[in-house]
Amino acid sequence: MSKRRVDLSGDAGDGLTHNPFAALRPGSPQPGAPGPGAHPTAGPEPVGGEREGASVLAGSDWLVRKERKGRGGKVVTIVSPRAGETEARLAEVARSLGQRLGTGARAKGDHIVVQGELSGRVRALLEADGARVTVGS
Secondary structure (H helix, E strand, O other), X not given: OOOOOOOOOOOOOOOOOOOOOHHHOOOOOOOOOOOOOOOOOOOOOOOHHXXXXXXXXXXXXXXXXXXXXXXXXXXEEEEEEOOOOOHHHHHHHHHHHHHHHOOOEXXXXXXXXXXXXXXXXXXXXXXXXXXXXXXXX
Protein backbone atom coordinates (compact mmCIF):
# COMPACT_ATOMS: atom_id res chain seq x y z
CA MET A 1 0.00 0.00 0.00
CA SER A 2 1.51 3.35 -1.01
CA LYS A 3 0.94 6.65 0.67
CA ARG A 4 -1.22 9.16 -1.11
CA ARG A 5 0.60 12.43 -1.74
CA VAL A 6 -1.32 15.64 -1.36
CA ASP A 7 -0.34 18.59 -3.53
CA LEU A 8 0.35 21.48 -1.15
CA SER A 9 1.24 24.06 -3.79
CA GLY A 10 -2.23 25.59 -3.75
CA ASP A 11 -2.55 25.43 -7.54
CA ALA A 12 -4.57 22.21 -7.68
CA GLY A 13 -8.22 22.17 -6.71
CA ASP A 14 -7.79 19.30 -4.23
CA GLY A 15 -4.85 20.91 -2.39
CA LEU A 16 -4.93 23.31 0.50
CA THR A 17 -7.64 25.92 0.42
CA HIS A 18 -5.36 28.62 1.81
CA ASN A 19 -1.63 28.77 1.26
CA PRO A 20 0.09 31.41 3.41
CA PHE A 21 3.20 31.18 1.23
CA ALA A 22 1.40 31.87 -2.06
CA ALA A 23 2.40 35.53 -1.90
CA LEU A 24 6.07 34.56 -1.92
CA ARG A 25 5.90 33.04 -5.39
CA PRO A 26 7.51 35.05 -8.20
CA GLY A 27 5.00 37.21 -10.02
CA SER A 28 2.51 37.41 -7.18
CA PRO A 29 1.73 40.79 -5.61
CA GLN A 30 3.74 41.60 -2.50
CA PRO A 31 1.78 41.67 0.75
CA GLY A 32 1.18 45.22 1.91
CA ALA A 33 1.93 46.61 -1.54
CA PRO A 34 -0.74 48.86 -3.00
CA GLY A 35 -2.86 47.09 -5.57
CA PRO A 36 -3.54 48.39 -9.07
CA GLY A 37 -5.35 51.70 -9.02
CA ALA A 38 -4.50 52.36 -5.37
CA HIS A 39 -3.16 55.76 -4.45
CA PRO A 40 0.26 55.75 -2.83
CA THR A 41 0.15 57.06 0.68
CA ALA A 42 2.80 59.08 2.43
CA GLY A 43 5.08 57.26 4.87
CA PRO A 44 4.77 57.66 8.59
CA GLU A 45 5.14 61.20 9.80
CA PRO A 46 8.21 61.99 11.89
CA VAL A 47 7.74 62.08 15.62
CA GLY A 48 7.13 65.65 16.78
CA GLY A 49 9.44 65.37 19.78
CA GLU A 50 12.50 64.78 17.63
CA ARG A 51 11.80 67.81 15.47
CA GLU A 52 11.18 69.97 18.54
CA GLY A 53 14.37 68.63 20.15
CA ALA A 54 16.42 69.74 17.17
CA SER A 55 15.16 73.32 17.40
CA VAL A 56 15.53 73.37 21.20
CA LEU A 57 19.23 72.43 21.05
CA ALA A 58 20.17 74.59 18.07
CA GLY A 59 23.03 76.89 18.99
CA SER A 60 23.55 75.57 22.54
CA ASP A 61 26.95 74.46 23.91
CA TRP A 62 27.38 71.09 25.66
CA LEU A 63 30.30 69.28 27.31
CA VAL A 64 30.38 65.47 27.03
CA ARG A 65 32.76 63.47 29.22
CA LYS A 66 33.18 59.99 30.73
CA GLU A 67 33.29 59.38 34.47
CA ARG A 68 33.99 56.27 36.55
CA LYS A 69 34.74 57.65 40.02
CA GLY A 70 32.28 56.66 42.75
CA ARG A 71 30.25 54.31 40.53
CA GLY A 72 31.71 50.92 41.42
CA GLY A 73 33.95 50.81 38.35
CA LYS A 74 31.07 51.39 35.93
CA VAL A 75 31.57 54.05 33.27
CA VAL A 76 28.88 56.67 32.67
CA THR A 77 28.72 59.56 30.23
CA ILE A 78 28.14 63.00 31.75
CA VAL A 79 26.50 65.64 29.54
CA SER A 80 26.72 69.20 30.92
CA PRO A 81 25.41 72.39 29.36
CA ARG A 82 27.97 75.21 29.07
CA ALA A 83 25.34 77.83 29.92
CA GLY A 84 22.79 77.49 32.71
CA GLU A 85 19.83 75.38 31.65
CA THR A 86 16.55 74.85 33.43
CA GLU A 87 15.84 71.52 35.11
CA ALA A 88 12.86 70.97 32.82
CA ARG A 89 14.97 71.39 29.70
CA LEU A 90 17.67 69.07 31.09
CA ALA A 91 15.00 66.46 31.84
CA GLU A 92 13.64 66.79 28.29
CA VAL A 93 17.09 66.36 26.73
CA ALA A 94 17.84 63.41 29.06
CA ARG A 95 14.61 61.68 28.07
CA SER A 96 15.31 62.23 24.38
CA LEU A 97 18.88 60.92 24.67
CA GLY A 98 17.78 57.88 26.67
CA GLN A 99 15.13 56.93 24.12
CA ARG A 100 17.36 57.46 21.11
CA LEU A 101 20.35 55.64 22.63
CA GLY A 102 18.30 52.83 24.13
CA THR A 103 19.84 53.24 27.58
CA GLY A 104 19.15 54.93 30.88
CA ALA A 105 19.60 58.70 31.06
CA ARG A 106 18.47 61.10 33.76
CA ALA A 107 18.94 64.71 34.73
CA LYS A 108 20.79 65.00 38.02
CA GLY A 109 21.44 68.49 39.31
CA ASP A 110 23.06 70.58 36.58
CA HIS A 111 24.04 67.70 34.26
CA ILE A 112 22.70 64.57 32.56
CA VAL A 113 23.97 61.08 33.46
CA VAL A 114 23.82 58.53 30.60
CA GLN A 115 24.52 54.92 31.54
CA GLY A 116 27.44 53.45 29.65
CA GLU A 117 30.46 54.64 27.73
CA LEU A 118 28.54 56.37 24.93
CA SER A 119 30.34 59.70 24.51
CA GLY A 120 30.76 59.26 20.75
CA ARG A 121 27.10 58.43 20.17
CA VAL A 122 25.92 61.22 22.50
CA ARG A 123 28.14 63.69 20.63
CA ALA A 124 26.75 62.59 17.26
CA LEU A 125 23.13 62.94 18.46
CA LEU A 126 23.67 66.38 19.98
CA GLU A 127 25.46 67.62 16.86
CA ALA A 128 22.65 66.24 14.69
CA ASP A 129 20.27 68.36 16.77
CA GLY A 130 22.31 71.48 16.03
CA ALA A 131 24.25 71.79 19.31
CA ARG A 132 27.95 72.59 19.60
CA VAL A 133 29.69 69.78 21.51
CA THR A 134 33.04 69.60 23.30
CA VAL A 135 34.34 66.19 24.34
CA GLY A 136 36.31 66.15 27.59
CA SER A 137 38.23 63.40 29.34
